[in-house]
Amino acid sequence: MSKKILITGASGLVGSQLTEMLLQKGYQVVHVGRTKRAGIPHKKGASFVWDVNRQEFDTEALNGVDVIINLAGAGVADKRWTDSRKRELLESRTKSLALLYKTLSTTNHQVTAVISASAIGYYGFMGNEVFTENSKPGTDFLATLTKQWEAEADKLASLNIRTVKLRIGIVLSDKGGALIEMAKPVRMFAGSPLGSGKQNLSWIHIEDLCAMFLKAATDETLRGTYNAVSGDWVTNKEITKAIGKVLNRPVWPVHIPAFVLNLMLGEMANIVLQGSKVSADKIKQTGFEFKHTTLEAALKSLKL
Ligand SMILES: NC(=O)c1ccc[n+]([C@@H]2O[C@H](COP(=O)([O-])OP(=O)(O)OC[C@H]3O[C@@H](n4cnc5c(N)ncnc54)[C@H](OP(=O)(O)O)[C@@H]3O)[C@@H](O)[C@H]2O)c1
Known part of the structure; x- marks a missing residue:
């Protein structure tokens, strides 16, 4: 019988x-x-x-479930970061995991592993340092949020459930x-680098991310935290140019100034104006093989 994944x-x-x-691979899937x-x-x-x-x-959702994959959370870039939106971003994640903890600690079940989404926002945004899973967390809003999100996931490990957190980079889909x-x-022929254009973007192709979730769900040797990035970071200028090449559009040398983006997006502008270099070495050492290792090939594989 194939594994049942919630x-x-x-x-x-x-x-x-x-x-x-x-x-497609024959697993049973339950949504919550x-x-x-x-x-x-x-209808499967x-x-x-x-x-x-x-x-x-x-x-009832837990009947026969072997593994839980937790992806729940309000969209980080969907709305301006007011105080109440920030609370929603945090609590939609921490309360989701708290509910899983409460349910798994009070219900009969056969769940052996929980794989939870996390984010490379954990590290904050820093110039040229390459972040590994052992790097310290940052201090900005997203870093603080991610730290609390992961702390809730860690509580599940105390229930003797194998717990894996994937610190996800920018997902290319x-x-x-x-x-x-x-x-x-x-x-729209209006492509330009944002801010300095030098901020690094640590990306992962969605196919590789899905494969990584499956590996984490099925490989019992995986525990703790793994960066879910390709390891091929690029600058904002480079990715904008690469998109222009795929779409056959020009990219203008005039950058969109940071203050304009700050005015438009408020604190959320940090997502596009800052970036980080994040290492994929730890997941590679588990034997995980990426299908998409360069930005150019990744973009070509997508229907933009
Ligand atoms: N995409 C990326 O580039 C990226 C990068 C880093 C980390 N991540 C993380 O990976 C996870 C999955 O990413 P995604 O791109 O698939 O996110 P997504 O498209 O925004 O989907 C997240 C899902 O979470 C549920 N949700 C939304 N608001 C919620 C709330 N207030 N309370 C509880 N559940 C809520 C929704 O599912 P239902 O409507 O079915 O409840 C939604 O479809 C997220 O936690 C995200 O933060 C994503």
């Missing part, structure tokens, strides 16, 4: 593709989300509802996310 936040960018991949939907493709698998704020979970937003101005 995914939270499965309706999103990563969850949708991960579900397709798992079903804020609303019941026909989210599972081809079931969809259950949880209420993170009220800490309610339909325990043609179905949504950062790449689609970066490509929009380029497609």
Whole structure:
């Protein structure tokens, strides 16, 4: 019997593709989300509802589940970071994991592993340092959020459940996310580097990320934290140019000034104006093999 994998936040960018991949490989998939939907493709698998704020979970969802993949969280770049939005970004993540902890500690189940999303935002944004899983966390909003998010995931390990956190970089997909937003101005003949253009972007192709979630779910030697990045970081200027090349559009040498982006986006502008170099060595040492190792090849494989 193939493993049964429960995914939270499965309706999103990563969850949708991960579900397709798992079903194709013969895994059983169960979704848990804020609303019941026909989210599972081809009517395979079931969809259950949880209420993170009220800490309610339909325990029927756990029937026969071996592994939980936790992807839930309000979209970091979806809305301006007001105080209440910042609280939502944090609590949608910490309360989701707290609900999983509460449920798994009070219900009969056979879950042996929880694989939780985390983010390279953990490290903060620094010039040329290459961050490894042992690097210290940053001090900005996203770093503080990610630290608290991971601390909630760590509590699951105390239930004798194998726990893995994937610190995800910028996910390259043609179905949504950062790449689609970066490509929009380029497609409109208005592509320019942002700010200095020198900020580093540590990316991962969505196919590799989904494969990494599967490895973490099935390889019992994986525990703790792994950076989910390709290891081929590029600058904002380089990726803007690469997108221009794929779309056959010019990229102008005039940069969009940082103050304009700060005015438009407020503190959220940090996501595009700053960056970090993040190492993929630890996951490679587990034997994980990337399919997409260079930006150019990754972009060519996507339908931009
Ligand atoms: N995409 C990236 O570049 C990237 C980079 C670093 C880290 N990550 C992290 O990886 C995870 C998956 O990424 P993604 O791109 O697939 O995210 P996404 O498209 O925004 O999907 C996240 C899912 O979380 C659920 N959700 C949204 N708001 C919520 C709330 N207030 N409370 C509870 N659940 C909520 C939704 O699922 P339901 O509607 O089904 O409940 C949503 O589809 C996220 O935690 C994200 O922060 C992503």
